[in-house]
Amino acid sequence: MMNASSKISIERVSKYFGRGSDQVRALANIELNVKENEFVTLVGASGCGKSTLLRILSGLETIDDGAICVDGQAIDGPGVDRAMVFQHYSLYPWLTVRQNIQFSRRLKTNRRDLTSSAVEVASGRADALLRLMGLTHVADAYPNQLSGGMQQRTAIARALQGKPSILLMDEPFGALDAQTREVMHDLILHVHALEKTTIVFVTHDVEEAIYLGHRVVLMAPRPGRIDTIYDVPLPAVRNPEMKLAPEFTALKREILARIRETSGMKTDLATLEQLTRSAV
Numbered sequence: 001m002m003n004a005s006s007k008i009s010i011e012r013v014s015k016y017f018g019r020g021s022d023q024v025r026a027l028a029n030i031e032l033n034v035k036e037n038e039f040v041t042l043v044g045a046s047g048c049g050k051s052t053l054l055r056i057l058s059g060l061e062t063i064d065d066g067a068i069c070v071d072g073q074a075i076d077g078p079g080v081d082r083a084m085v086f087q088h089y090s091l092y093p094w095l096t097v098r099q100n101i102q103f104s105r106r107l108k109t110n111r112r113d114l115t116s117s118a119v120e121v122a123s124g125r126a127d128a129l130l131r132l133m134g135l136t137h138v139a140d141a142y143p144n145q146l147s148g149g150m151q152q153r154t155a156i157a158r159a160l161q162g163k164p165s166i167l168l169m170d171e172p173f174g175a176l177d178a179q180t181r182e183v184m185h186d187l188i189l190h191v192h193a194l195e196k197t198t199i200v201f202v203t204h205d206v207e208e209a210i211y212l213g214h215r216v217v218l219m220a221p222r223p224g225r226i227d228t229i230y231d232v233p234l235p236a237v238r239n240p241e242m243k244l245a246p247e248f249t250a251l252k253r254e255i256l257a258r259i260r261e262t263s264g265m266k267t268d269l270a271t272l273e274q275l276t277r278s279a280v
């Protein structure tokens with residue numbers, strides 16, 4: 001249902017890939033409203049359409065049915081109001097950290113109509129983001145000289161450079177080790193509070209989804225759909241201790257059980273068992 005107070009409103013969105021008997025219903029009748037400055041996390045079995053939904057929100061992918069509005073306006077392709085961060089940092093290896101962050105600005109800088117004060121504002125923001133992300137000391141280094149966590153911080157800084165009101169993140173910390181990931185969690189929560197960004201964040205990690213999200217949206221596959229939406233019963237300001245709280249572990253158990261139930265893995269396992277049995 002159209003909701004005027006929503007930052008993002010997704011109404012009965014469907015998406016198909018392929019044709020005829022090969023056709024995949026990647027998304028079927030997705031309904032979701034995301035409020036301004038909300039942090040929503042998406043979880044669900046592999047293939048349930050999480051990345052597809054995020055790509056649609058970014059404007060990289062079209063929809064076959066339904067509607068998507070941002071600030072009450074139907075989206076029509078990518079826009080500077082929405083920035084995406086992927087699991088693989090997708091930095092330009094031939095540019096330094098600072099140049100990567102300023103890259104889209106640099107394109108605009110080439111336009112003759114851009115004033116020098118606008119360029120100054122952009123480089124001031126890049127400096128602020130370098131500080132925020134703890135990257136000042138590596139500003140002139142190249143991506144291959146950085147750790148995975150630093151590369152991902154650069155990618156987030158680049159996404160934030162254009163002051164997007166919506167940040168779309170597809171398993172952004174999936175390639176990082178557990179300790180670095182914890183640091184990134186508190187960093188992204190800090191960014192979220194500071195920049196008042198609305199965030200839609202895809203992850204395989206249920207603990208990450210609960211720790212970061214105001215709501216956890218559980219999707220299910222074949223067809224890709226929303227199964228359950230969980231409100232996270234934690235105080236607004238998070239700290240890692242909360243992961244040990246009974247309401248945290250109870251919700252984690254509940255979501256994990258539901259993912260298993262909806263994943264179709266049981267049928268896969270049954271098939272595997274049959275195969276193994278027939279092999280002996």
Ligand SMILES: Nc1ncnc2c1ncn2[C@@H]1O[C@H](COP(=O)(O)OP(=O)(O)OP(=O)(O)O)[C@@H](O)[C@H]1O
Pocket residue numbers: 017018024025026044045046047048049050051052053224
């Ligand atoms: N470009 C494409 N062409 C054809 N089919 C696609 C395409 N992109 C996605 N699909 C199909 O759509 C479905 C949803 O894929 P999607 O990548 O969105 O899932 P996901 O939830 O992100 O999975 P994962 O957790 O493994 O990343 C899958 O069945 C996938 O095979």
Ligand SMILES: [Mg+2]
Pocket residue numbers: 050051052
């Ligand atoms: Mg995906």
